[in-house]
Amino acid sequence: MRSEARRQHEGGLLADDDLGRAREARARRDAGRELAIGVGKARRVLSITPRSDGMAAVQNLDGSTDYIALNKIQRVEDVLGMDRTGDVVRKGHHIGASAPPARWKSLRHLAGPKSVCGGYLITDTALLWRMSGSNGAYYEKDKAQMVSLDYGYARNVSDAYSVGGAAFFLGDRARVRAGIRARLVRWISPKVSVDAGPGIVLLANEEGEAEFKGPGFSGQAGLTFGGLGGILTEVTSVTRKQSPYEFTNPNATIHETSWHAGARLSGVPGVGGTVGLGVMLVAAIASLSGTW
Numbered sequence: 001m002r003s004e005a006r007r008q009h010e011g012g013l014l015a016d017d018d019l020g021r022a023r024e025a026r027a028r029r030d031a032g033r034e035l036a037i038g039v040g041k042a043r044r045v046l047s048i049t050p051r052s053d054g055m056a057a058v059q060n061l062d063g064s065t066d067y068i069a070l071n072k073i074q075r076v077e078d079v080l081g082m083d084r085t086g087d088v089v090r091k092g093h094h095i096g097a098s099a100p101p102a103r104w105k106s107l108r109h110l111a112g113p114k115s116v117c118g119g120y121l122i123t124d125t126a127l128l129w130r131m132s133g134s135n136g137a138y139y140e141k142d143k144a145q146m147v148s149l150d151y152g153y154a155r156n157v158s159d160a161y162s163v164g165g166a167a168f169f170l171g172d173r174a175r176v177r178a179g180i181r182a183r184l185v186r187w188i189s190p191k192v193s194v195d196a197g198p199g200i201v202l203l204a205n206e207e208g209e210a211e212f213k214g215p216g217f218s219g220q221a222g223l224t225f226g227g228l229g230g231i232l233t234e235v236t237s238v239t240r241k242q243s244p245y246e247f248t249n250p251n252a253t254i255h256e257t258s259w260h261a262g263a264r265l266s267g268v269p270g271v272g273g274t275v276g277l278g279v280m281l282v283a284a285i286a287s288l289s290g291t292w
Contacts, residue, residue: 047096048076048088051104056088057115059096065115065159110267111227113187114156122166122183124150125273126232128262146172146260148220148234149274150197152183160187168199170218170236177204177236179218196221201238211241213253222264232264 046059050070058066076084076095087093106118126148152166162185170177181199188194201216216238224230237257265273 042075045096047094048073049094049096049104050088050092053104053106053118057104067114111154111162111185111193111224113162113190113193114159115190117156119153119155119164120162120227122150122152122154122164122266123268123270123274124148124166124264124266125270125277126150126234126262126264128232128234128260131259131261144172146170146234147277148232148260148264150181150183154183154185161185162187162193166197168218170201170234175204175206177201177216177218177238179203179215181218181220191226193224193227194222195224201236204238204240206238206240210254213239213241224264224266227267228269229263229265229267231261233259233261235259 044061046061048059049057051057054070055067056070056073058068060066070089073085073089076088078084078095084093084095088095104116104118107120108117109121109123111120111122128146128148130144130146147170149169150166151168152164154162154164156162162183164183164185165180166183167180168178179200179202181197183195183197185193185195197220199218199220201218202214204212204214204216206212216236218234218236220232220234222230222232235257237255239253239255241253264270
């Protein structure tokens with residue numbers, strides 16, 4: 001009787017072969033859809049992924065992610081009611097509906113949200129073009145393009161935010177500037193982020209003989225894809241003492257604010273960009289040395 005009852009399906013009957021195929025289809029459809037996890041009070045979740053730091057990333061039914069210590073997990077059951085606690089806690093296996101995410105690391109070179117790493121290095125190289133800020137200075141023709149380098153570290157403080165800092169270098173053919181800046185990152189998705197970075201200009205060589213009157217300000221905002229690169233805007237505001245070689249009051253000061261926009265490389269491509277710029281600089285110096 002029990003066998004006959006189990007063959008009934010939505011008011012109809014299934015042959016033995018049909019019944020087997022239906023069970024397999026349902027198992028494939030339901031497998032990993034919901035897990036039962038016991039941490040104090042049992043609840044249903046979509047997946048659970050152990051990490052190397054002794055935590056587990058738990059994806060809830062609403063798509064949000066919680067982080068739970070592995071030693072706090074009392075029991076894990078799959079949709080069929082099988083005990084999977086050992087697979088998760090002792091063997092470190094991913095259990096759930098979706099494919100396991102990239103291996104979690106406490107520190108990595110490629111920027112990513114908290115679901116994939118605890119923190120990451122900032123290695124940015126950007127080539128920017130001036131959008132505004134012309135003041136007719138002698139070296140104006142040398143300020144059309146600017147190179148921006150940022151190297152530092154950022155830590156993921158939540159699922160959606162990273163906070164960090166970096167040392168930066170800015171340079172064109174008329175001046176160089178360096179300082180430190182903060183970095184606030186908002187993760188729109190696991191692969192897309194926006195960031196803002198207010199900073200202080202601490203050192204500068206302003207148009208040859210002009211004297212830098214610090215500190216100055218340098219801020220940037222960017223959009224990054226996959227942690228590899230994106231677009232960047234930057235504003236810089238500095239004050240310098242007038243060059244004594246210009247036909248003006250030698251004690252006069254000039255306050256200049258300039259805006260730039262362009263493309264940025266991050267991660268390994270960012271390091272490659274810095275190396276490439278260094279090679280071009282050395283080649284340019286060698287070429288100039290050969291002309292003298």
